[in-house]
Every structure is written in structure tokens, then in C-alpha cells.
Amino acid sequence: ARRPRVLSGIQPTADSFHLGNYLGAVRNWVAMQDTHDAFYCVVDLHAITMGHDPKVLRNRSRISAAQLLAVGLDPERCTLFVQSHVPEHAQLGWVLSCITGFGEAGRMVQFKDKSAKAGQDSTTVGLFSYPILQAADILLYQADQVPVGEDQRQHLELTRDLAQRFNTRFGRTFNMPSPYIVKDTAKIFDLQDPTIKMSKSASSPNGIIELLEDPARSAKKIKSAVTDTGREILYDEENKPGVSNLLTIYAALTNRAIDELLEAYEGRGYGDLKKDLAEVLVEFVKPFQERTKLYLDDPAQLDKVLAVGAEKARAVSAVTLARAYQNVGF
Numbered sequence: 001a002r003r004p005r006v007l008s009g010i011q012p013t014a015d016s017f018h019l020g021n022y023l024g025a026v027r028n029w030v031a032m033q034d035t036h037d038a039f040y041c042v043v044d045l046h047a048i049t050m051g052h053d054p055k056v057l058r059n060r061s062r063i064s065a066a067q068l069l070a071v072g073l074d075p076e077r078c079t080l081f082v083q084s085h086v087p088e089h090a091q092l093g094w095v096l097s098c099i100t101g102f103g104e105a106g107r108m109v110q111f112k113d114k115s116a117k118a119g120q121d122s123t124t125v126g127l128f129s130y131p132i133l134q135a136a137d138i139l140l141y142q143a144d145q146v147p148v149g150e151d152q153r154q155h156l157e158l159t160r161d162l163a164q165r166f167n168t169r170f171g172r173t174f175n176m177p178s179p180y181i182v183k184d185t186a187k188i189f190d191l192q193d194p195t196i197k198m199s200k201s202a203s204s205p206n207g208i209i210e211l212l213e214d215p216a217r218s219a220k221k222i223k224s225a226v227t228d229t230g231r232e233i234l235y236d237e238e239n240k241p242g243v244s245n246l247l248t249i250y251a252a253l254t255n256r257a258i259d260e261l262l263e264a265y266e267g268r269g270y271g272d273l274k275k276d277l278a279e280v281l282v283e284f285v286k287p288f289q290e291r292t293k294l295y296l297d298d299p300a301q302l303d304k305v306l307a308v309g310a311e312k313a314r315a316v317s318a319v320t321l322a323r324a325y326q327n328v329g330f
């Protein structure tokens with residue numbers, strides 16, 4: 001049987017992936033290469049909705065792609081590309097924006113949050129249209145599945161509504177994508193405040209592990225992670241969020257079950273756990289950084305990989321766009 005097609009994207013809005021990005025999202029991209037017909041996209045068009053510096057953006061797009069290759073995305077087994085290399089995204093985005101209600105887009109919670117934070121003068125029309133462009137990203141590839149966290153559910157609902165609406169008005173054009181709930185994605189919390197998500201915007205420097213930072217610095221952050229006044233190593237998200245978070249990270253990085261770790265650390269202290277986890281993390285991060293550097297040190301090769309990816313993406317997206325244009329009356 002044909003493998004389900006999956007589409008997922010990541011914004012090039014940081015100089016490094018953090019541990020949450022990796023364990024919560026990107027690691028699964030690697031796994032899905034073998035179970036899905038996978039399309040992965042560095043969504044640079046999305047990354048200009050909040051204001052940006054051109055040089056920084058270009059650099060971050062490359063760093064993102066290099067890191068994706070370094071974690072194990074294989075251009076032979078998936079389609080990896082940069083969104084702006086594929087003009088169909090913006091083209092379909094426009095058409096979809098013309099069948100989206102102004103009020104409908106205004107109800108997107110992420111837009112309400114981000115625009116409230118930015119203030120009216122810094123809120124762009126692009127930020128408002130963001131979920132419509134995201135719908136275009138998905139529908140262009142006739143994706144069957146889209147991995148979604150809780151925060152992206154509403155956007156996928158909009159995508160489904162737009163697909164249905166377009167198909168009804170203009171004739172069957174788009175496949176209806178379903179949410180893909182990944183079973184073993186870990187949610188990683190801030191090391192200094194384990195009640196909030198590890199995140200580039202909300203975490204303090206010591207609360208976040210950046211995969212491209214000095215591994216010794218990462219090790220230090222693990223060792224000074226906030227735990228609790230107890231002594232016993234237990235998995236208890238409510239009462240021991242810090243320790244539980246360390247266990248989650250440990251289990252994910254070693255592919256061991258939490259229960260197995262609990263058994264191994266029975267009678268031992270938080271210090272032991274942290275010391276071992278710091279080592280595990282450094283062992284993971286070092287080769288990752290070396291591989292990332294190899295890709296960044298050979299810009300011509302990276303360009304080539306991304307050009308091939310864009311070609312593969314366009315082979316699908318151009319067909320969908322042509323059909324959409326035809327059906328809409330162009």
C-alpha cells in the first residue's frame with residue numbers, strides 16, 4: 001500500500017534547535033521517513049511575519065537545514081526543502097486567502113496571542129494570514145497527515161475547512177488532511193522553571209538547552225536544573241516536575257523506558273541522575289554538532305541538496321497549483 005504522505009515544517013527563527021524542538025518534533029521526522037512519504041520544509045516565508053533581518057534569516061534557514069540533515073534526515077528517503085524555493089506556496093496562499101473569512105482568520109488563537117504581544121503597530125497582515133499560508137503548505141502536497149501539537153490544532157482545522165470549501169465551490173482539488181498524533185513525542189520543560197515549556201521565547205538562558213551551544217555549557221545546565229527538596233527519584237509530573245522532566249529527557253535520548261530508569265536509579269540521588277544525564281546529552285550533542293558543521297562548511301553541497309529538494313517538492317506542488325488555478329478560473 002502507498003505510504004501516507006506527511007507534511008511538516010519548522011521556522012528558521014533561531015540560531016540553534018533546542019532540546020524541545022528535537023525531542024518534541026524533529027526526532028519524529030527522522031522516524032517518519034521510513035513509515036511515510038515525508039515532506040519537510042524550512043518555512044522561511046512564515047519567519048518574516050514578525051519582522052526580521054535578511055542576513056540573519058538566510059543564515060538561520062541554512063542552519064536549520066544543516067541541523068535537519070545532521071539529525072538524520074536523508075534526502076533520498078524524504079523531501080527536504082526551503083519554502084521560499086517553491087513559489088507555489090505563496091501562490092496558493094493568495095487563492096486560499098480569498099476564500100477565508102476575515103472573522104474566521106481573526107479567531108485564530110495564535111494570532112490573537114501574538115498580535116496582542118506585538119501591539120497593533122507591529123502586527124502585520126502577514127501574521128494574520130499565517131494560518132492560510134500554512135494551509136497552502138499542507139494542501140499543495142495533498143498531505144494525508146500533519147503532525148500537530150495542541151497549539152496547531154486550530155490551524156489544521158482551518159486547513160480542513162478551506163480544503164472542503166474550495167473543493168465544494170470549485171471542484172475536487174485537495175486531499176483532506178488528518179491530524180497525526182505522534183505517540184511518543186516528549187514534551188520538554190524549562191530546566192529552571194519546569195512548569196513551563198522549554199522555548200526560545202519564554203525560557204531563560206539556563207532553562208533551555210541549545211543543541212549548537214558548547215556541550216560543557218549544556219552539561220552545566222543539566223547539573224543545575226531545578227528539582228525539589230525531596231530525595232527520591234520518582235516520575236511525578238505534578239509534585240516533581242523537575243525530576244520528571246530530567247527522566248523524560250533521559251528516556252528519550254537513550255530510548256529507555258522511564259520505568260527502567262526508575263529501577264536503575266532506585267536508592268540513588270538527584271546528583272547521580274543529573275551527572276549521568278549530562279554525559280548522555282554531551283554524547284548525543286557532540287556528533288550532532290560535528291555533522292551540522294560538515295554541512296555548514298560546504299555551502300555548495302548544502303545548496304545542491306536543497307535545490308534537489310525544491311525540485312522534488314515542485315514536482316508535486318506545481319501539479320496541485322495548476323489544478324487549483326484551472327478550477328478557480330485562471
Ligand code: ADP
Nearest residue numbers: 020021024025149186187188197198199200201
Ligand atoms: P519555540 O516554542 O521554542 O518557539 P517552535 O515554536 O519553533 O519552538 O517549535 C518548533 C517545533 O518544536 C514545534 O513542532 C513544537 O511543537 C516543538 N517544540 C517546541 N518546544 C517544545 C518543547 N518544549 N517540548 C516539545 N516540543 C517542542
Ligand code: NA
Nearest residue numbers: 151199200201
Ligand atoms: Na512556539
